[in-house]
Amino acid sequence: MNDKSKMSANEVLSIRTPLKADVCASLRSGDMVLLTGSVYTARDVAHRRLYEALKKGLPLPIDLSTATIFYAAPSPTPTGRIIGSIGPTTSYRMDVFTPALIEHGLRGMIGKGSRSPEVVEAIKQYGAVYFGAIGGIAALTAQCVKRIERVAYDDLGPEAIRRLTVVDLPLVVINDTLGNDLYLSEQSRWRIIPE
């Protein structure tokens, strides 16, 4: 499963969390993956709190080492369901906090939209990976979530940190350890009018 050198360009890779260093190193911008395992949800305020705790040397409520964070806040769980609707929020708002988190072990990020040069550099330097998920298809994406557990910052309501167990969550690699960026490469490939 970890050997992706045999995979053809359009094949979908099945990968698991915790993401191993060799898997991260082998993933390439444009790879389509199905992710299975545990991921944490965390977005704006949760990031600020994690970042501030790191700066003060305080213990974190989650183990960042080899962790994957999904920038998401699901809608409430309807009766009889596992989770409400869930999908990626825009990632750039987390950029100011992300390099510090990567430095402390964060390996996978799931979101939508471009990252800052600082995040792209941290991904290269520490062997992390940024996956894109499709926004606005949250009823469909929820079908990949098999379990949801409260973890931390419950006072944040929808923004609280939760642990999700996902099976075959469809993602695409946006930023890889070589510094490639799928948004930049694909958008310029399809661009007709001059910059």
Add this chain to the structure above:
Amino acid sequence: MREIDAQQVTATVRKLFIEANTTLGQDVLSALKRAITKEESAIGRQVLEKILQNAAIAREGSLPLCQDTGLAVLFVEIGQDVRIVGGDLRGTIEEGVRQAYADGFLRKSVCDPLTRENTKDNTPAVIHLDMVPGNQLKIIAMPKGGGSENMSRAKMLTPSAGIDGIKKFVLETVEKAGANPCPPIVVGIGIGGSLEHACLLAKKALLRETGSPHPADPRLAQLEEELCGQINALGIGPAGLGGKVTALAVHAEMAPCHIASLPVAVNIQCHVARHQEAII
């Protein structure tokens, strides 16, 4: 004077927000289907297919189309021969929002701007109230997602910037937004008026049937068509993964402005272009 019971207003607002969050309009579905035939990127077509699949799942299960069930924006037109009994109009609307977001399992996404503390019931709503002739009450519920709203911009251009300046600003706004606002997007443009009027026009433009040209002003219809072509030439594509379809539609509205000014506002709407209306 026609009397309308406040409870009826609350029930209507509740129903509209649940419906809007779980059901995509036929006009948007048609625009997405047209987009599939236009999209040349294979991954772009896959994204569009998934958007349609999601709409079907959401409708059947009465599930939110998107986890971001939005800030509750309402356009309310009250006939001047209508009297609301049993409660104040704004209060009854807020109560409808509160009930929709609780009963419909919709996400509460409203917070204090500085402390970021959640208000826990998705209020206050943003209510645009207008008084019109007649004895009816028209309510449009528009849950507005944060991702696309964040990519929206307004600028006070100088009159000399003219139509070319407007086009440049719109294109620049969409280009900077990139993958962030969940393309394919609907672009609402407000031209003229004052600063806040231009913004309001841009938002109202999003309520028009997706992809229909401006019904009254051929200059605007032409601007919409031209800009839609230019936006789709940017290559951003569905989900920003590259492709031919970045915008499902461009809608523009205009109002006269001060001789010194040329206000322009661009309100970006994600592909989950949600709004529902009712007339009481």
